Amino acid sequence: MKTSAFHLATQREVPADAEIVSHQLMLRTGMIRKLTSGIYTWTPLGLKVLRKVEQVVREEMDRSGSLEMLMPSVQPAELWQESGRWDDFGPLLLKMADRAGREFAFGPTHEEVITEFARAEIRSYKQLPICFYQIQTKFRDEIRPRFGVMRAREFLMKDGYSFHMDEACLGRFYQVMFDTYTRIFERLGLEFKAVEADSGAIGGAVSHEFHVLADSGEDQIAHVPGSRYAANVERAEAVAEGEANAPQENLQLVDTPDARTIADLVKQFDVPIEKTIKTLVVEASRSSGQALVALLLRGDHELNAVKAEKHPDVASPLRMATEEEIRDAIGAGPGSLGPFRLPIPCIADRQVALMSDFAAGANSDGQHYFGLNWGRDVALPRTADLRNVVAGDPAPDGSGALELLRGIEVGHIFQLGRKYSEAMNAVVMDENGRAVHPAMGCYGIGVSRIVAAAIEQNHDDNGIIWPEPMAPFDIMILPLNGHKSHRVRELAEKFYGELRAAGREVLLEDRNLRAGVMFADAELIGLPHQLVIGDRGLDKGVVEYRRRGGESREIAIDDAVGILTVD
C-alpha cells in the first residue's frame, strides 16, 4: 500500500480528552475516530490491526476444534427473561422495541442465545462435547465509557460456549481453552499472565482471566515468579502469617482526641501500624438477621470487597454504613471503633486473629485502647479472608512470596456448570436415555481491547511499537526527497515491489512529506521495520534500516530485501 492511496490522518497534538496512552496513540495515529461516547469508527489503519488479532483468535479457536458460527446481535427479551438476566443485567443492556412493540436487546453476550440454540439442536450425548464460537460486535451500555476502545460501549468480542455431559469433560475442555488462549496471546507477541479469577455475574465456580501486563492496567495481579501461582488480587487468597503471641502489655484506655484515622494514631502515639486494627462497618445481609456488621482488618491492610460480599453475613453488593447509622448503632463515630465492647456482630480478617497487644478504637469518641489482646480482653470473633494480598504475602499454594503486577483483562474463561442449561431447560439424552442438563463452559476474548492493551504495553514517547504479529504493515519505506530524486524514488518502488512479492506487507510513504514529518509519522505509527532511502546513503551504496524501538544501522542496498524477508 502506498500512503497516497491509503487513508492516514495522524496528528501531533495529544487529544485533550484521552487519559491513557493507548487512547491517545490510537487517536493520534488515526486508528479510531469517536462517533459518540463509547462508540468508535475503526479507520483502515486501525481495522488492519483488529483483523490481525481476529485472525489469530479464529485460527487458534479452529485448531481447538471449536466451530465458528454467527448468532444474531438483536436478541428477544423473552430469552433474557427466561434466564433471569433481563433485570439482573440492568442498564448495561441496551434495550429496544421493534415496530410491533416487541422488546429486544443488543447482545452484550450470548449465553441465552446459545442455550436456546443448543436445546433445539443438541439432543444426544453423541453430539457432545461441542464448542461453538463467534467473533462479533457487542454492546454494553457502560455507565462511564472511557479510555477509547479499552472500555467502549460497542466492541468486538470473541465469545465461545461449550457443552458437556459431565464436569470431568468440561474440566478437560477447559484446559484445552486455557492452552488455546495461551497460544493466542503468545502468537500475538504480548506479555501476559493467566490468573485465577472471580466468576462475577456470569456465574460458575472455576474461572481464569488472561491479562496483558502493563503498568497502566486497571487490575492488580498477585503472582510468584517462577511458580504457576497467579491470581487477580480480587480473588487471591490471603494467608495469615506468623503465630499468635501471648499478651505482653496491659490494656490501657487512652484519650485520642485528634486521632480519627489509623495514620493519625500511628503518627501521634508512635504505635507500629501492624499493631493497629481498623474497624469498617458495612450493611449486613438479610439472612444474618442483623442491620450492620463490622469487619476488622490490620491497620495497613485493605478491604477486599469481592471477598467481603461473598461472606454470608455481608450484604451484596457491599455498602459502607453511613456515619449516622454507625452512631445510632454504636454510639461513636467511625474514627473510634474497635472490637472491645462492640454492640454489633463482627468478623475478623484471618491476620487479625494472630495479632496481640494491638490498638483499636474504644467505641467512644476520642478514645482508643492500647494493649488489647484476644482471649484475655475480648473473645476472638469469627474470622474470614477479607483483605487484599500485599507484596511479600505467602502464596496460598506455598510456592513462595507474592509479587504484584498490573494487568489489562483481555480474556476470561469460565466453567459455568449448569446455570443456563437448568434455567432454560436445555437437556440432552445420555446413553441410558435419561434427559440431563449439559455442563457448560464459556470463553471470552475482548478482540478490540487487545489492540489497546498491546499499545499500553508497547510504546515509547514517539509512538506505538507494534509487536510484529499485530502490526498493520510489516515494513515502511521512507524515501528522502523522493519528489526530487529520481533514483531514490526508483529504489523505493523497487523495494516496494520486491518485498511485496516476497509476501511482506509494505507501506510506501509517497506523499512527499518533509523528512521530519515523515519520520515522526513513521515513529508514531510504529511499524516494526523501517527502510530509509536517501541520496547520501545511495552515494555509499547503503540504505538505513531501523527497527522500531531498537537498532538502526546502514545496510548495503543489495542486502536490504534479503534482510527484510528472513522469517
Added chain:
Amino acid sequence: MKTSAFHLATQREVPADAEIVSHQLMLRTGMIRKLTSGIYTWTPLGLKVLRKVEQVVREEMDRSGSLEMLMPSVQPAELWQESGRWDDFGPLLLKMADRAGREFAFGPTHEEVITEFARAEIRSYKQLPICFYQIQTKFRDEIRPRFGVMRAREFLMKDGYSFHMDEACLGRFYQVMFDTYTRIFERLGLEFKAVEADSGAIGGAVSHEFHVLADSGEDQIAHVPGSRYAANVERAEAVAEGEANAPQENLQLVDTPDARTIADLVKQFDVPIEKTIKTLVVEASRSSGQALVALLLRGDHELNAVKAEKHPDVASPLRMATEEEIRDAIGAGPGSLGPFRLPIPCIADRQVALMSDFAAGANSDGQHYFGLNWGRDVALPRTADLRNVVAGDPAPDGSGALELLRGIEVGHIFQLGRKYSEAMNAVVMDENGRAVHPAMGCYGIGVSRIVAAAIEQNHDDNGIIWPEPMAPFDIMILPLNGHKSHRVRELAEKFYGELRAAGREVLLEDRNLRAGVMFADAELIGLPHQLVIGDRGLDKGVVEYRRRGGESREIAIDDAVGILTVD
C-alpha cells in the same frame, strides 16, 4: 473436518413456514436457524458459505483500491436528523435509547456516518478520490420479513462509499465499481445480470442493480440477448412502436352494460385488445393544482408505478383514486372511463399516442366509444412513458427486441452526487482553496442474501448444488459400512489426509449412517464433489466419483486424489 466433530443437523421434512426453495434448503441443511421473525443464527455449515462470499467481496473491493474500515452499528439520532432520514426512513429504522435517554438507531446503512467521518477527516482535494467500505451486520425492521435470509431484518452487508471532487471522477470510479461487482459475481460462479435501475430512496441519478438470475426472483429484468442493454422493468424505458395511422372507422357510441373491464370488452365485442384503451385515475401532485389525473394505457399494457410517480403531475407515492372520487369527478364508474369528454386532465402513454380506431369508455356508465381517433375526435393529450415493457418491445438503445428474465437483487451501485455532502455540509478544499461539496457514490452488496440467491439458482429436488467457489467444503468422502469395513475406513482416512494436504476442504462422513441416509444428506448439503468408498468397489480397485448435479463414474483408487486436486 469430520462430520462427527462438526455440527450437522439436517432434516428430511420441508419446513411448513418456508415458502421458497432457498429458505427450505437452508433450514433443511441446517445452515440457519430462526431465532425470531427475520432474525437468524448462522450455524457452522451456513457460516462457512457466508465467509466465502465475504472473502471474495473483500478481495475484489481491496483490488479496486477501496479501503476497508468498520463503522459503528449503533448510530446517534442527530446524524440521521441532519440528513433528514430519521423520519424519512420511517419504521424501517430500529430505534433505541441509551441509559442517558439519548436516541440511537441500529444502522441499516451508513451514508450519514461516512459523511460525518469524511467531513472530519478529508480536508483537501489531495486526499481524493477515495473509497471506504465495510462488511457488517445491518438491521432493517421490515414490515414483513420473509424468505429466510432473503429478506431478513438482521443481515450481512458490504457497503462502500466514495468521494470525488467532480462528477467526471465519480463516473470513472463508478465504472471501476461496476467492473468490481462483475468480477465478484463471476468469481462466485453465479449467473447474473447488471441492469439499469431506479435510485429510489437512497437518491442520486445513475444506478445499476446486480441480479442473480432465478425463476423465483422478485424482480423482472428486461434485456436484449447479446447486447449490453439490460434494465429493471421498473425502470426500462418503453419505446412506442409503429406509426400513427389515419382514421378508418367512424366514431360510434355503443351500449356495453356488461363490459366493466378491458377483458369483457374484448370478449363481448370481438375488438382486438391492442385497439382498446384503459383509463386509470390516480391522485394528482400538489404542484399540478389538480385533485386527480387520468393515465391512459393500451388495454394490454401494465402501469409502471415507478415511472408514473416521477411524472410532475402525479402524486408520489402513487395512489389509485377510489370509486367514489372517480364518480364525483367524472360522473361514471371506473369501468366506463375514456379520454373523450373526460372532465379531468389526462396523460397518455407513448404507445397510446400512436393508436387509431380504438375503443374506450364513454365516461357514462355502461357505454363505450368505438372508432375513436386522436385529432379527429379528441385532442392528443400530453404523453409520457407510463407502462412496463413487455417481451418483444424494442430496446430503447435500438439493440433489438427485449426479453424478460426474473432476478434477485444482490448488489446496487449509485452515483449519489452531493445529496449527503450538501445536507451534512461536508466540504473539501479544491486546488484554489475553495470549499466544495464532494460528489459521492455508494455501493452495496447483500452478502447474506447472495447465499440464498445462489441456492435459488442452483438446486434440484434432492438439495443444493453449490457453485464451487461458495461450497462450504469442496469434497465429501462417503464410506459405505465404514464401521464394519476396516479397509473402507482406512482408505477414507487416507483420502481425507491426502486431499487436505493438497489444500482441499474435505468433509469426511464418519458418523456410520445408513447408506440411504448418508447419500440423502450428501445430496442435500450439495458439496460439488463426492467420493463414495465401498467394499464392492475396492474389490475391483475403484471408488465412485460423483459430481453433484452431474456425472457419476468409477475411478481407479490411485487416480482419485489426482482427479480431485486438479484445478
